[in-house]
Amino acid sequence: MFENLSDKLDLVFKKLRGQGVMTEENVKDALREVRLVLLEADVNFKVVKDFVEKVRSRAVGTEVLQSLTPGQQVIKIVHDELVALMGGGEDNSLDLAAKPPVAIMMVGLQGAGKTTTCGKLARYLKSQRRRPLLVPADVYRPAAIEQLKTLGRQLSIEVVDARADQDPVDICRNALQYAERSGFDTVIFDTAGRHQIDDFLMDELVRIKGAVEPREILFVADAMTGQEAVNVASGFNDRLDITGVVLTKLDGDAKGGAALSIKAVTGRPVKFAGIGEKLDALEVFHADRLVSRILGMGDVLTLVEKAQSVFDAKDAERLQQKLKKSQFDLEDFKSQLQQIKKMGSIDSILGMIPGVGKMMKQLQGAQPSEKELKRIEAIIDSMTRAERANHSIINGSRRLRIAKGSGTSVQEVNQLLKRFTEAQRVMKQLQKLGPKGLMKGMGGLGKGMFPFS
The missing domain is CATH 1.10.260.30 (Signal recognition particle, SRP54 subunit, M-domain)
Known part of the structure; x- marks a missing residue:
């Protein structure tokens, strides 16, 4: 996804590395190019403006202008600020410390990969020695319930039996009671999506939230949709007060602007990243590691x-x-x-x-x-x-x-x-x-x- 962004930033950095002496004018020219690169990558305009200003205020200081390697120092500042932009250093782990069963609501628009992400998350939690239960609460999309059951069979994880003629709120409430009786410590609710936000969908999600009192409400965002993913995330956050974001399709060929913008716009951390179609293709999100990949520095820890x-x-x-x-x-x-x-x-x-x-x-x-x-x-x-x-x-x-x-x-x-x-x-x-x-x-x-x- 970030190949084009990486290539263009690398060209800017090559010029910086060649600078023996760094002046405020050099820094200004370099940041102008960084700004254009980020805008071309579909990063939110306000986010780019704030980012460039933070880099500029540090880059014209003594840590750069009096450095023996000023170009490298500017690159380090860009790296550090990109990490901060994406939530680096903040706690983005799941809140699973509550009395079981812990409820996790998965929300998002139709087509973002929400149901598949429920399966991936259940697999991840199982690998962490938890006992998850999957709940199909999308009664509107044809075959959504059967899709989740198929994923459950592949993962050997139980899926609550549900029908399309049931009320989603009742499905969720009954599933939580069943989980408590049966010894499940985590319940993942696959809620309904739409092609766009509407009042009916939001009202239903608010009612489900009231019924199950989730510790986590994770917004599943399709990174391929660019700025629209950021706008939709803000809409869900306004009504549901989401606790985090899962970025899907990070292995695609989109520009990557949503991945860089979504934390800054919503104020909510990116907790997981989907990097493929297979059920094991879900990674805990690490801002510093992703930035290192973008800047061509590799990711040895992952x-x-x-x-x-x-x-x-x-x-x-x-x-x-x-x-x-x-x-x-x-x-x-x-x-x-x-x-x-x-x-x-x-x-x-x-x-x-x-x-x-x-x-x-x-x-x-x-x-x-x-x-x-x-x-x-x-x-x-x-x-x-x-x-x-x-x-x-x-x-x-x-x-x-x-x-x-x-x-x-x-x-x-x-x-x-x-x-x-x-x-x-x-x-x-x-x-x-x-x-x-x-x-x-x-x-x-x-x-x-x-x-x-």
Whole structure:
């Protein structure tokens, strides 16, 4: 989503880095460009005005003008103010400390991804060792109740039985009583939406709020709608006093203005961000991490958290022992690819590594695509167990059979085997070099892992 914004800010920052001496005129020119970049990204006009003024007041002070690296100091100020703009440093955690069951109302317009977000949030809470209950309170949208039940089955999370002819307020009130009797500690209410705010919808939501007394009222905002999402959030906040925002579709190709504006306009924190369609594609929102991604500084903390949630400690230990004994085989390789895929798209993973995002743009096509990873898996799946354990036994006739079975060519099978052999060689070298040689050998390892790039 923020690729265009990142590129344009990077151009502004390149000019700043080249400034040996910083004057008020230099700062003024740079901020004029920053202002235009933010407006083009669909950031709210008042938000941009306040933001630029805050940066200007700091940037013309002694911390910049008397600094040895004035350009870098201005960039740091822009970073800090962007973090502050998006609520960095504030507590954006869910309020779950009340006596259970804790009620969470999900509100928003139709099409924002509210029902799917209910499922994602329930999955997140389950991973935090809570026992959530899902409540379908949207009786107006066709199949909304069934959609939530389907999500519940996929997640092994109970969904309250409801019918389209019931009063949504009664559904919610009865569900809360059922949760209390049945030992659920969190209840997520999927309320109705509209294509636009109207009095009937708001009156119903106000009545549900009065019936269940939610600790959290989360507004689900489609980041693809730009400034309209900010305006709608303000409307919901005026009537319901929302406690936070969930931004969906942050993996889309919109300009990103809503994500930068919504906290400043509503005064309510962004608590979660939807970064994909899968049910595990919901992240706790960290303003500083998102700003670092926007400014091309990477996001190592999120990368580490993703890895910790995906990789099993016992498997990692087993793999380490196999590497020490030079027993890393194609079965292990396939397992590692599957683990990496669970972390998200290759582009998103590489984008979290500082400096790699810009490198990816310079070397377009050099990084492996999702299609290539599937092709590698298909080739390995077409091998026998013995062939995966010892690829040296794969002769010409076996290669032809593997190619036909995987829907690839013999040449592609040959490429995989050749690169895998190179990868094994690099791994042996890394074992001999120890930690100091790790970074030096990463280039060869990466080349060996992805044979079609």
